[in-house]
Amino acid sequence: MTRWGILGTGKIARTFAEALKGNESSQLIAIGSRTAEKAQAFAEEFGIERAYSSYEELTKDDSLDIIYIATPMSCHHKDALLCLEHGRNVLCEKTLALNADQAQEMFSLAKEKDLFFMEAMWMKLRPTFMKVKQWVQDGRIGKVQFIKADFNNYVPYDAKDRLFRADCGGGALLDMGVYPLTLVLSLLGETEDIFTRAHIGKDGVDISNTIILTYPDGCYASTSSGFEVQGRNNAVISGDKGSIVIGDFFFCSAECTLYDMEGNTIEDRVFPPEINGYEYEIREAERCLAEGLKESTIIPHEDTLAVMRLMDRCRKEWGMTFPDEQTPTE
Numbered sequence: 001m002t003r004w005g006i007l008g009t010g011k012i013a014r015t016f017a018e019a020l021k022g023n024e025s026s027q028l029i030a031i032g033s034r035t036a037e038k039a040q041a042f043a044e045e046f047g048i049e050r051a052y053s054s055y056e057e058l059t060k061d062d063s064l065d066i067i068y069i070a071t072p073m074s075c076h077h078k079d080a081l082l083c084l085e086h087g088r089n090v091l092c093e094k095t096l097a098l099n100a101d102q103a104q105e106m107f108s109l110a111k112e113k114d115l116f117f118m119e120a121m122w123m124k125l126r127p128t129f130m131k132v133k134q135w136v137q138d139g140r141i142g143k144v145q146f147i148k149a150d151f152n153n154y155v156p157y158d159a160k161d162r163l164f165r166a167d168c169g170g171g172a173l174l175d176m177g178v179y180p181l182t183l184v185l186s187l188l189g190e191t192e193d194i195f196t197r198a199h200i201g202k203d204g205v206d207i208s209n210t211i212i213l214t215y216p217d218g219c220y221a222s223t224s225s226g227f228e229v230q231g232r233n234n235a236v237i238s239g240d241k242g243s244i245v246i247g248d249f250f251f252c253s254a255e256c257t258l259y260d261m262e263g264n265t266i267e268d269r270v271f272p273p274e275i276n277g278y279e280y281e282i283r284e285a286e287r288c289l290a291e292g293l294k295e296s297t298i299i300p301h302e303d304t305l306a307v308m309r310l311m312d313r314c315r316k317e318w319g320m321t322f323p324d325e326q327t328p329t330e
């Protein structure tokens with residue numbers, strides 16, 4: 001059994017706790033919050049043995065095999081360093097950090113301490129995504145020529161919501177754009193040539209953005225993300241022998257379809273989640289721990305860094321920075 005602790009008691013922490021509870025090889029034994037009340041309430045709800053009223057106390061628990069970090073983007077850097085300094089393996093929520101420098105520092109410390117560290121980029125571990133990568137690698141659509149991937153979710157403005165708060169690492173790019181960009185870089189790799197624009201909201205973070213990536217061999221990709229409209233949010237990968245569509249909300253979609261050049265369906269696959277979809281990242285982290293790996297072969301550090309570098313470039317073009325790119329005070 002792998003003994004897990006969760007750091008933070010927000011929305012995704014609850015979803016993750018449900019996945020841990022349903023996963024046979026996992027034991028959720030500790031929760032850490034900034035307040036005793038929240039830690040206690042979370043522990044009672046999920047039947048967790050230990051509730052810590054500070055993140056530091058949680059990280060000092062030597063019985064934990066791994067800690068899952070579920071705080072806002074702007075906190076990941078300091079929370080991850082805290083865990084690593086106390087000798088804990090870490091699974092840290094996306095987007096891993098505010099920028100590539102922070103991410104590099106986190107990876108370097110993990111390496112120095114000889115600990116496992118992985119970004120919780122769950123999309124890459126879902127069976128749907130795995131199948132799509134396999135189709136592409138097997139040449140089922142020929143040479144990939146164009147990728148279109150969007151993630152636009154209407155979110156009513158709320159100044160207190162971390163999504164709109166610059167001090168929480170808010171904005172559409174880091175919250176949502178990270179998925180289409182991860183998809184594109186997974187299939188096409190990095191490129192020097194990007195064109196991007198963003199709509200910066202009144203709080204100084206992007207409320208929508210678009211990014212076009214072009215490659216020396218002529219292939220290209222287009223992504224968008226934002227809070228202003230409700231999109232269909234699928235992904236289309238087009239090659240010179242066919243195309244692949246990953247269904248609505250492509251990053252968590254259960255369905256992918258392979259088409260030929262005439263638009264005929266060649267294969268249609270549906271992979272309903274076994275628990276709630278987060279079980280795959282749990283199992284990958286546990287596999288790595290069992291095999292003594294310090295980074296996942298499916299979500300290697302370098303892949304996370306490549307996406308971070310691209311997001312840094314986009315924000316630079318928009319003139320968007322986070323306040324000191326430091327921790328919020330709330």
Ligand SMILES: NC(=O)c1ccc[n+]([C@@H]2O[C@H](COP(=O)([O-])OP(=O)(O)OC[C@H]3O[C@@H](n4cnc5c(N)ncnc54)[C@H](OP(=O)(O)O)[C@@H]3O)[C@@H](O)[C@H]2O)c1
Nearest residue numbers: 008009010011012033034070071072073093094095328330
């Ligand atoms: N993989 C996914 O599908 C997915 C989905 C949603 C979110 N996420 C990621 O998960 C992370 C958390 O998202 P969420 O939606 O769960 O956020 P949330 O509901 O706002 O929860 C964040 C938690 O972090 C803790 N926290 C520490 N410092 C904080 C601060 N200054 N302001 C607010 N909260 C603070 C709080 O827990 P305590 O009060 O207990 O300390 C809070 O409950 C983000 O990085 C997000 O990108 C991933």
